[in-house]
Amino acid sequence: MILGNLSYRYKVPMMLSATILLTGIVVSIALTWRTFADLRADLFRNAVEVGSVLSNTLPAALKHDDLWLAYQIIGAAKVDGESESERLLIVLDDEYRVYVSNRPDLFPVMSELRTQGEQLAKVEREVKRRPTLTPYSLELPDSDHIFTVIPMIDDGIAIGTLLIGYPRSLFLPRFLGIVRRVAYSSLIVLAVLLPIGWYLGNRAVKPLSQLAHCLGRVGSAPLEAVDCQLEEGRDEIGQLGVSFRQMLLELREKEQLEQEMVASERLAAIGRLAAGVAHEINNPLGGMLNAINTYRRHGVPDELAGRTLSLIERGLNQIGDTVSALLVEARSESHRLTPQDIDDVYMLLQPDVQRRSIRLGWENCLDTTVGLPSTQVRQVLINLALNAVQATTDRGDVSCRVETSGRLLRIAVANSGDEIGPEQMQRLFEPFTHFNEEGSGLGLWVTYQIVKQLDGRIDVARREGRTVFSVDLPLRTAA
16 A cells, blocks of 8 residues: 555666566575585585595405405595594495494494484485496485485495485585675675666656656646656657656647637726627717707806817817727728838838837838728737837837738737846736826727728737737738
């Protein structure tokens, strides 16, 4: 349960390290067992070599019943540096009685092995049960010795048996030495492999951890802030990275589309409300202006009344201008857009640009008349340009570019002013919304209405430290 809840950042390296550790243990056991088996094989081989020499000389002593010669031969078989307790030599006659041994105090002449204890009794029974002419190893589970049985042959007939026994205790120091060497070697190898395995396991699972972290941020953070450096490739994790990027891109597009739809619906509702309010205001407004005109024509002249009426009339006319701005419509009575219309806007901007020492970059890429109403397009361009000038600090820079691309007229107006905040962006095209002391807050509203009535599109983005308004207007077929 705990392993199931553990992060793959630790689970995979731990499993890889456990595999390396288990492999090291298995290899160590196998090496220990193999070395121990080789040690026993060497012991048997040495015993056979010694026994072969003895089996060639002892048969003569047995045939002539020369006990003294047999003792001399047994005594001469002692290896330098080897104590009497390290090796047991017993010569059995053809009736499996002790003929001679290197331990006569324990094995008297003509004694039987079974009288020396249960262990040797089992050895005697096993030797009797396996009469053979070839040497073999005899190791009984409860015996203190490991015996090598070597038949003594004379003219093809076994006339006796030579038993060479080594105490099991001799194997313990050698075995422990082998274990220590294998353990030290294994620890050194594991000390090198475990960090490498942990590093490789962590490296292999790192893309998966990054993907899980990125997936966890989706929904809890803005999609624009979810920027993950995921590896892409043909393996499973690489394919997951590609799919995640595609999913993130589609979610961003969906979110942007939803925001645009909400903004369009909100602005459309505001437009309908503004148009309704404007129509309701126009009716009494026209009546009041007519009443002032009637009074001036038929009323008694009065200086105070005249000044008062002039003040009222200017206020009513200002209200009328504001209402007219709310009732903007893309009428098609104006002539088709020409390159000169765009240059006229450039001339209109010069007073504001020069007054504030703003650098104005102007690119008019039109070289012919296009199928769009000039009045409305000029209104869009001048509104965006004036808004850019107002948003730019003194000695800043503004750039405007007008061009055709396929069946679209593209207008791009950029300024180096402050970035528009998220809350301001949501209300950018609403009427009476402005972020400086200049203007009435209707310029972008009018621009948005004209663009929508011309079936176009307007976008705002921040690019390379500049705020860019982009307008695409579909060109109309000439009548």
